[in-house]
Amino acid sequence: MNKEEYFIKQFSNNKIIGDDGAFIDGFVYSMDAFFENVHFKKEWMSLKQIAYKSMIVNISDAIVMNAKPLYALLSVAIPKTYSNEDLKELAKGFKKAAQEFEIEIIGGDTISNEKLDISVTIISKSSNPIFRTGVKKDDFLCYTGTLGSSKKDLEALFKNEKISKKSKFIKPVLNPKFFYEIAPFVTASMDVSDGLFFELERLSKASKIGFEFFEEIDENIGTSGEEYEILFSFNQKNLKKIEKIAKKYKIKLNIFAKAIKGSYKTDAKNHHF
Amino acid sequence: MNKEEYFIKQFSNNKIIGDDGAFIDGFVYSMDAFFENVHFKKEWMSLKQIAYKSMIVNISDAIVMNAKPLYALLSVAIPKTYSNEDLKELAKGFKKAAQEFEIEIIGGDTISNEKLDISVTIISKSSNPIFRTGVKKDDFLCYTGTLGSSKKDLEALFKNEKISKKSKFIKPVLNPKFFYEIAPFVTASMDVSDGLFFELERLSKASKIGFEFFEEIDENIGTSGEEYEILFSFNQKNLKKIEKIAKKYKIKLNIFAKAIKGSYKTDAKNHHF
Numbered sequence: 110m111n112k113e114e115y116f117i118k119q120f121s122n123n124k125i126i127g128d129d130g131a132f133i134d135g136f137v138y139s140m141d142a143f144f145e146n147v148h149f150k151k152e153w154m155s156l157k158q159i160a161y162k163s164m165i166v167n168i169s170d171a172i173v174m175n176a177k178p179l180y181a182l183l184s185v186a187i188p189k190t191y192s193n194e195d196l197k198e199l200a201k202g203f204k205k206a207a208q209e210f211e212i213e214i215i216g217g218d219t220i221s222n223e224k225l226d227i228s229v230t231i232i233s234k235s236s237n238p239i240f241r242t243g244v245k246k247d248d249f250l251c252y253t254g255t256l257g258s259s260k261k262d263l264e265a266l267f268k269n270e271k272i273s274k275k276s277k278f279i280k281p282v283l284n285p286k287f288f289y290e291i292a293p294f295v296t297a298s299m300d301v302s303d304g305l306f307f308e309l310e311r312l313s314k315a316s317k318i319g320f321e322f323f324e325e326i327d328e329n330i331g332t333s334g335e336e337y338e339i340l341f342s343f344n345q346k347n348l349k350k351i352e353k354i355a356k357k358y359k360i361k362l363n364i365f366a367k368a369i370k371g372s373y374k375t376d377a378k379n380h381h382f
Numbered sequence: 383m384n385k386e387e388y389f390i391k392q393f394s395n396n397k398i399i400g401d402d403g404a405f406i407d408g409f410v411y412s413m414d415a416f417f418e419n420v421h422f423k424k425e426w427m428s429l430k431q432i433a434y435k436s437m438i439v440n441i442s443d444a445i446v447m448n449a450k451p452l453y454a455l456l457s458v459a460i461p462k463t464y465s466n467e468d469l470k471e472l473a474k475g476f477k478k479a480a481q482e483f484e485i486e487i488i489g490g491d492t493i494s495n496e497k498l499d500i501s502v503t504i505i506s507k508s509s510n511p512i513f514r515t516g517v518k519k520d521d522f523l524c525y526t527g528t529l530g531s532s533k534k535d536l537e538a539l540f541k542n543e544k545i546s547k548k549s550k551f552i553k554p555v556l557n558p559k560f561f562y563e564i565a566p567f568v569t570a571s572m573d574v575s576d577g578l579f580f581e582l583e584r585l586s587k588a589s590k591i592g593f594e595f596f597e598e599i600d601e602n603i604g605t606s607g608e609e610y611e612i613l614f615s616f617n618q619k620n621l622k623k624i625e626k627i628a629k630k631y632k633i634k635l636n637i638f639a640k641a642i643k644g645s646y647k648t649d650a651k652n653h654h655f
Binding site for chain 2: 112113115116117119120128130131133138139140141142144146147148180182183184185186187191193196197199200201203204214215216217218219220221222223226228230232
């Protein structure tokens, strides 16, 4: 058990804590940290990009639970050396994400610190939340888009190499419309933030189920984190409906496994930065 | 304008952001950071005390808005050097505060970091929220308890001197029952987190009003932060009712000013650590 798991285990209500967000009375509450030298280095991204991504990784949690994000609270620890121009750039990033997803920034806290450390709370609404616990035997497992580029880009950044401006590591792409439309046919879902293999381990634990892979998945694909693609399961009978919606939104589907009795554990080391 | 104010000004909805918490549709949302070397040094307090105080300063925001805290989300950045025993102590502090105020910890995020940096989001419910904007001309201004000891204790800590185990700086004392009972007679309220003079400046700005002091307030009292006493205003006609409730809960009332036309600004420097 790693330290994060040990710490979480200290709290009694793991049922709520274990998912991307906590669902209570029609609302989904989620909170994620985005810290300098933990999730990013300041040389890698502009302040606007940092603020934007700190919002997106939180909004992603809401979307994969089939919730519509409404409000955001920001806790922003800012280095004393930042100029007003820097603060403006930071604010621009937060506001860009808020505008794009029609979220209202309603408050938070701003403090002076040695480095830029952001925590974001998103309050969302859902009449039909989707949890990690819902995978049923014989369901198909699927992830959207392509996996692997974030890991490659992160490795390049560590080697001080340039990466594409369109890198998902810098600017994750979410597909809320696509997901909300397939949601009625989805049995379980989560985002790929730590890497497919690690998310599958969590999904297996939450749904008490194993997976039969259709073909081997390369480690560079399975261990690439910070992808923010969607991992989901669905009853095979809904395959055509989901494919039709994916086509409409030009989303690539990768149906890679079937849920079976048992459990899944990965041997891969968690490379999450 | 300081940097915090400049940053907040970048967001359009300052009306919601300006209060202790944001009130929307019967809920109050508040978020506060509690960072190592910003709000505390680890030599000053046990991990349990740190976690406990990080919750209390947030719960305080809810109470002074006449809201009942329900749920908490925790973003906890933890040094890699912490042992499982340390994590247990941290969790104990969070749970102690949660139990005391009947709050459910519903989620959050745990990450590795160089120092212990905590952000807490509290979700509260209120059918009758009290804002900073409500002070009316001729209202009396009042703060609870005594002010000054937190500043003295903080100065002692900086000089490596021991302070009382009962110090409010280590363990703030909130009085929710008292406040919920006087709330129907309160026109505006906030907690004293940065110091009375600075809170009065905020109150003056929010309510567009000035203050006539009954006697001069010593700077050691007016600039002592981290007190978590309650600053509130009320119509003079309710004085007796409030005094009666204060007596019941053994709360000391300090009625120190009357609201007048004008505005209030302090010359004192903000000593907030």
